[in-house]
Amino acid sequence: MTVAALEIQDAVVSYGDAEPVLKGVSLSVASGEFIALLGASGCGKTTLLRAISGFVRLRAGAIRVSGVDVAGLPPDKRDMAMVFQSYALWPHMTTAQNIGYGLRLRRKSRNDIARRVGELLSMLGLEGLGERKVTQLSGGQRQRVALGRALAVNPRILLLDEPLSNLDARVRGQMRHEIKAIQQNLGITAIHVTHDREEAMVMADRIVILNEGYIVQQGTPEEIYNRPATPFVASFTGAHNVVALHLGIEDGLVRVAAGEHNAEALLRLGSEGAHLAEPKGGPASAHFHTEAARLVIGDDAPPNSLTLRGRITQSSYPGGVYRYAVDVGGRQFMVDDERRFSTGDEVGIWLPAEALHLYPATPEHMARLAGIDENRDRL
């Protein structure tokens, strides 16, 4: 068995006497792998990155780089380099001085530094900007300099702390692919912290989702998107439309009982069917992505699908398709459709079995669903 490039074992981190921010996180990263740590703010993803980098001490657990425990070592002895959210460039230095600083600390000769900085400038598309002060560069250029500074010292592991969040959308989209391409060309192991699901999906080989100090799921972008393990992951990956159902399990099939807003439906399970997180009948919550839903009129309900009855309360045209807000028993769902409907039309929200992620309803979850409905009534 090969030794993991980075292995984190039962890492616990707390600030002072407060409740731990990381409550026992274990993660193994293969050499050359691109990992995205994804989660909402406060979930512990940045703390995990800072623990890996050595800026935050572990209270318990181990961090091993190629089998060697580095948990007690300072940041610069871990063979890792970090790219910061704010770029963290030194404004009094030129682009070349910023990139070459780590080499200067390593007492490389002036010629070696100049050669390496030149290589990086051309790799990052910054030719001719070496003598510019970094304060004269654009946001995207600054982020490239920050990347160059980290890569200059040939670290084994590259740590990226929300490096794209300060960039405007267009540059961000472009930088995602550039960073990914550079990472693949160099074959470097990378850990990327982000709260942007799309960014994580586009860049990472494997996504690790954190919530409240725990890893709740890890897998390829497809696994995370198509098979979210928990309602939290489903919501976080965009399947944030939720509806309460009652399920009955029959061999290889799920029978959705007729409810106030839906007719009875029989759904297949597995790769061409619904995603059933736990083989358990009874009350359940069903999550689905907005993109997976279509509108239907009347009772035409194809097999292996579920239709929710509702009424259009709002329509808009964001471009390409119309976007409708559909009220189903007091809950609003956003559904896109190419056809033109009017406000007040009775419609069905058609959900193919593949679009549904079914979770046994927890009492809190049901209370939350009910709470939303009550609030809506009050409004």
Add this chain to the structure above:
Amino acid sequence: MRESRFVSLLLVAPALAILLVFFATPLGYSLVTAFVAKDGALTTANFVKAFEFYSTDIWFTVVIVGLSTVLIAVIAVAIGGYLVLGDSARAVAILKWLYRWPLFIPFIVAGQMMRSFLAKNGLMNNTFVSLGLLDPLQTTSFLDWQGLIITFVWKQTPFVALLVAGAMASLDPSTIEAARNLGAKRLRILIEIIVPQVRRTLVVGLILSFVAMMSVLSVPLMISGESPTMITVDMAFRINFYGDYGVANALGFTSYLITAAAAWFYLRQGVREGAEP
């Protein structure tokens, strides 16, 4: 449009009047007096006399204040650096609490304190003697140029440290972490990463301190009144004993030129960096 300009001039007028009456006029008057003889004729005799009698003191003043400024810079940076980079939270808290105290002590009190602290039989030497570090016969008084520098540095360092520590604390901490991440040690981070970023604040604090030290009369009077001494003592002497405002103002004009040189040095740097945001 014209009316609003008139109103804004009216609003500025009181402040402007105070500036003109209480600052610009006396300054201008003393500058002019420096070039006027007792009979009212224009002359440079005051300057000739001032340099003849007091050129040693002028150089003495420049060296004392200059040396003090350099020491203040070093210590203030060290204090600020420790406050930002220090590992021990308790030591940082104690230093933060302690270092500002001299700010609240007037120059004359500082002078008086140092007089009893630095004298031949003062507190410092007595302490050394009682600790067995010095023989009573070896003790020397520090009440000379050394005492001046010690007092100035003690009194002015907190002011510069306060400004510098504030500027350091407002730096993006990830610029420091980035350097640590690449392997820079603390002293190196302080000198190569932090100080260059707070240089403007440091220079402003040093120039303000320079000017303050140039104008202090009480400290040189109390610590080292004998020759050589500082320009301020000579000015007081010319006025109090001879009523010689001409030479006193010539000396004043000279110290004005010295501080102006320091200010010019600062402004020149500002212009050079003017292109940067």
